[in-house]
Amino acid sequence: LKLRSRSHRRYGRHSCFGGPLVGMPFEYDASASYLWTALQFTHTVVPSVLIRPTFWLFFALHMGVFTAFHMGYLGAALDQTSMLYIDWRIISVITSMTTFFEVFYTNNVFSRYLRLYQWTRQIIGSLSNFAFDMRVHAGESHQPMVRLATRFLLVSVFLFFYELNGQISSDEWDVLLENHLIYPEEKAILMKFQYEDGTRHASMVVLHWAGRVVRDTVVAAKAPNNVIKGLVDRLVKVREMQQQIGDTMKLPMPFQYFHLLNMMVVVNLMLWAYGMGVTESMFSPIGFFFAELIFCGMMELAGQMSDPFGHDEVDFPLHIWLAHALWDTSVVLEYEYTIGAGGWEEVAAKFPALDMKPRIVSEVMVTQTRKEHVHFKEHAHFKEGSMSLVARCCRPDENDTVAAVYHPIVVSPVRARSGYTEETDTEDPPSSSRPDSGPVASTDGRQTGPAEPDTKG
Numbered sequence: 540l541k542l543r544s545r546s547h548r549r550y551g552r553h554s555c556f557g558g559p560l561v562g563m564p565f566e567y568d569a570s571a572s573y574l575w576t577a578l579q580f581t582h583t584v585v586p587s588v589l590i591r592p593t594f595w596l597f598f599a600l601h602m603g604v605f606t607a608f609h610m611g612y613l614g615a616a617l618d619q620t621s622m623l624y625i626d627w628r629i630i631s632v633i634t635s636m637t638t639f640f641e642v643f644y645t646n647n648v649f650s651r652y653l654r655l656y657q658w659t660r661q662i663i664g665s666l667s668n669f670a671f672d673m674r675v676h677a678g679e680s681h682q683p684m685v686r687l688a689t690r691f692l693l694v695s696v697f698l699f700f701y702e703l704n705g706q707i708s709s710d711e712w713d714v715l716l717e718n719h720l721i722y723p724e725e726k727a728i729l730m731k732f733q734y735e736d737g738t739r740h741a742s743m744v745v746l747h748w749a750g751r752v753v754r755d756t757v758v759a760a761k762a763p764n765n766v767i768k769g770l771v772d773r774l775v776k777v778r779e780m781q782q783q784i785g786d787t788m789k790l791p792m793p794f795q796y797f798h799l800l801n802m803m804v805v806v807n808l809m810l811w812a813y814g815m816g817v818t819e820s821m822f823s824p825i826g827f828f829f830a831e832l833i834f835c836g837m838m839e840l841a842g843q844m845s846d847p848f849g850h851d852e853v854d855f856p857l858h859i860w861l862a863h864a865l866w867d868t869s870v871v872l873e874y875e876y877t878i879g880a881g882g883w884e885e886v887a888a889k890f891p892a893l894d895m896k897p898r899i900v901s902e903v904m905v906t907q908t909r910k911e912h913v914h915f916k917e918h919a920h921f922k923e924g925s926m927s928l929v930a931r932c933c934r935p936d937e938n939d940t941v942a943a944v945y946h947p948i949v950v951s952p953v954r955a956r957s958g959y960t961e962e963t964d965t966e967d968p969p970s971s972s973r974p975d976s977g978p979v980a981s982t983d984g985r986q987t988g989p990a991e992p993d994t995k996g
Contacts, residue, residue, distance in 0.1 A: 604816030616817035637803040667867040684756040691749035699742035
């Protein structure tokens with residue numbers, strides 16, 4: 540399914556679900572060295588800062604002061620009795636106030652960012668949960684109605700995120716139509732709920748359609764009365780979270796605070812430009828460059844986090860989340876269990892009772908790095924029989940995707956502890972599994988010697 544967001548349309552190549560590949564949080568290694576991490580340029584806020592003309596304006600001001608001072612035009616700036624002298628205690632007062640205000644602003648923006656993340660993930664997660672409940676309570680005989688209610692909920696969620704960027708475009712309607720998430724008759728009805736003043740009710744109307752279908756489906760299935768309330772409560776919860784996201788997006792940090800913060804940043808950078816410029820050190824431009832980069836970078840990062848539904852690096856990858864949610868919902872909604880044709884009683888009669896004897900794998904350690912194979916070690920304790928384990932071995936390929944290879948591991952009925960093997964006192968193990976029985980055949984047909992004790996601790 541390909542869905543496009545209007546805010547992404549002009550930004551390069553798109554993913555399989557619409558939108559560019561830039562709106563994804565960058566996965567990084569927190570254990571990497573400080574130097575290697577600091578030298579990274581891509582996937583950082585640095586490019587966004589360096590393309591701003593204001594950044595180079597302040598740096599040019601500093602270089603002008605620095606050049607004038609070394610050419611002798613501002614030589615009196617070092618004389619404390621001169622009008623050109625500036626005391627660093629004055630600069631430190633403004634710097635301390637600016638730092639506090641900027642950290643406070645960034646912290647509040649990040650808290651808002653996390654709230655938006657939680658509400659967004661809860662809305663998307665409710666899609667498969669709703670399909671789960673509907674299919675359980677309605678039964679297979681009402682599958683078309685279950686499918687209809689779930690489709691309406693899907694459309695409501697998609698339209699809501701489209702509406703965050705303004706009115707739904709014709710391209711977005713076309714994508715929904717092409718993928719049979721909505722039909723022309725339904726589109727004609729929903730188009731009436733888009734107004735010129737920006738008011739949007741299409742997502743809410745479709746959500747209400749889902750509630751009406753839920754009522755008719757549960758009544759037809761003769762499910763308990765509390766089932767209707769539980770399913771409708773799920774829909775109401777989705778609507779409440781949509782309202783919270785919309786209200787939060789319309790209530791950023793007050794402009795008065797934002798104005799004072801920007802004014803302090805400008806004054807602080809001007810004082811730095813002059814104070815660091817009237818020094819003898821040749822490293823003054825380097826120090827000013829990075830000090831300005833850090834201050835402006837924090838402001839730029841806070842600005843990007845204030846609207847996580849755009850195209851910045853820190854924005855939510857909605858095109859990926861929605862694609863996965865649609866996939867999960869479709870699996871829950873459309874899978875078929877074909878083992879027993881006569882119902883679950885026939886399936887239950889086919890399989891014996893579970894064995895209550897202790898067959899426990901006490902430890903299976905799986906460690907994975909991004910550039911190495913999976914290393915694992917298992918310790919098993921069996922009294923009789925054997926168990927087949929399935930270990931998932933993952934290694935990223937060249938496209939940073941994970942290839943899954945499943946390999947069966949047969950654990951013999953022996954007591955194994957870090958290479959020390961002891962026969963059980965109830966039954967002799969097969970000769971091929973004894974550590975002192977000579978070479979044994981491995982899973983690929985090669986002959987291997989007896990197990991050696993693990994001396995690595």
